[in-house]
Amino acid sequence: MKIDKNIELAKTPPSSFYTSESIFKKNKSTFENSYQFVCHQTELIKSTSIPINLFKDWLDIPLLITKENDDIFCLSNVCTHRGNILCDKKDHKNKLVCNYHGRSFNLNGSINHAPGFKKTKNFPSKDDSINKNINLINWNGLLFVNAGRNKSILKALNEINEMVKWYPFEKISYDKSASKTYTIGAHWALYCENYLEGFHISYVHEGLSSDIDNKSYQTVLLEHAVLQVAKSQNKTDSLCEIGEINNIALNEVYALYFWLFPNIMINFYKWGISVNIIEPLEKEKTRIKFISLPIKGYKQSFGETNSVDHIELEDQKVVINVQNGIKSKFYDRGRYSAEYEKGTHHFHRIISRYL
Ligand code: FES
Numbered sequence: 001m002k003i004d005k006n007i008e009l010a011k012t013p014p015s016s017f018y019t020s021e022s023i024f025k026k027n028k029s030t031f032e033n034s035y036q037f038v039c040h041q042t043e044l045i046k047s048t049s050i051p052i053n054l055f056k057d058w059l060d061i062p063l064l065i066t067k068e069n070d071d072i073f074c075l076s077n078v079c080t081h082r083g084n085i086l087c088d089k090k091d092h093k094n095k096l097v098c099n100y101h102g103r104s105f106n107l108n109g110s111i112n113h114a115p116g117f118k119k120t121k122n123f124p125s126k127d128d129s130i131n132k133n134i135n136l137i138n139w140n141g142l143l144f145v146n147a148g149r150n151k152s153i154l155k156a157l158n159e160i161n162e163m164v165k166w167y168p169f170e171k172i173s174y175d176k177s178a179s180k181t182y183t184i185g186a187h188w189a190l191y192c193e194n195y196l197e198g199f200h201i202s203y204v205h206e207g208l209s210s211d212i213d214n215k216s217y218q219t220v221l222l223e224h225a226v227l228q229v230a231k232s233q234n235k236t237d238s239l240c241e242i243g244e245i246n247n248i249a250l251n252e253v254y255a256l257y258f259w260l261f262p263n264i265m266i267n268f269y270k271w272g273i274s275v276n277i278i279e280p281l282e283k284e285k286t287r288i289k290f291i292s293l294p295i296k297g298y299k300q301s302f303g304e305t306n307s308v309d310h311i312e313l314e315d316q317k318v319v320i321n322v323q324n325g326i327k328s329k330f331y332d333r334g335r336y337s338a339e340y341e342k343g344t345h346h347f348h349r350i351i352s353r354y355l
């Protein structure tokens with residue numbers, strides 16, 4: 001797929017990008033090799049092990065996040081004996097015991113005890129550990145793992161870190177009751193594209209539109225990432241009293257919307273952070289996870305026309321409409337608005353490198 005570098009000349013991806021089964025399959029390795037958000041560190045206060053099925057119902061990579069003293073590990077959640085899944089729910093014990101033949105592991109992944117293996121030669125070896133050196137990073141309390149090898153997100157996370165140093169990360173925690181999961185009948189990239197432009201806000205989001213100053217909307221391109229900044233209409237809604245980001249005073253900023261290639265969104269609001277994970281399931285089926293990380297003393301609001309859940313439903317409706325539209329024999333490629341669609345163009349340029 002070729003997307004012209006110059007947005008003024010470029011055309012959007014051909015509809016085959018969204019409709020072809022073979023192109024969808026090609027995306028697999030992009031996801032397999034990417035860093036993915038798995039949980040917030042506050043989830044490890046009461047638990048010592050959390051099973052994660054990375055890309056459930058698609059790539060299905062069974063992992064386990066464990067904590068031993070102050071060390072956090074990402075392990076394979078598969079017993080090294082005959083391949084049984086070790087844990088199916090959060091636990092707080094200090095050993096991981098396989099319920100098939102009783103082998104147990106320490107929280108760092110090494111074998112603790114293996115009944116019936118006294119006569120087995122050269123056992124245990126390092127292959128018998130469930131610690132497979134899977135990359136894990138703790139970014140301000142948000143845990144990301146990479147079951148593959150693409151490290152490009154690390155540069156983006158460093159860059160973002162410099163921009164949000166003032167954020168009270170130490171006061172945020174995971175709120176299960178405010179976190180939600182949706183499944184929609186649309187291609188994952190259509191969802192990301194919609195997120196990457198503020199162009200549609202005044203047409204699609206009436207409530208949000210009255211909170212933010214649309215004229216001041218800014219898109220900043222980062223390496224493998226995009227930042228969108230919206231100013232508030234009203235200073236009482238602003239993110240922070242002091243400081244600035246990209247020459248915009250933070251006391252005028254309503255929200256910061258960061259997207260990380262290919263499928264992670266980290267949104268900073270006055271009340272806390274919302275992380276959105278866009279998981280492909282099928283070519284026309286996508287799971288969207290909304291993880292709510294409020295600041296102590298604040299709560300994410302629901303049910304109002306400007307709240308995250310309301311805006312989400314407005315977005316889903318339009319994304320599904322586009323999914324139906326791109327299948328028409330009378331549609332193939334569109335053009336970009338050079339003023340408002342820099343973020344979407346940047347995404348298409350990056351994804352085209354992997355296809
Ligand atoms: S599969 Fe785990 S002990 Fe046999």
Ligand SMILES: [Fe+2]
Nearest residue numbers: 194204205315
């Ligand atoms: Fe939107």
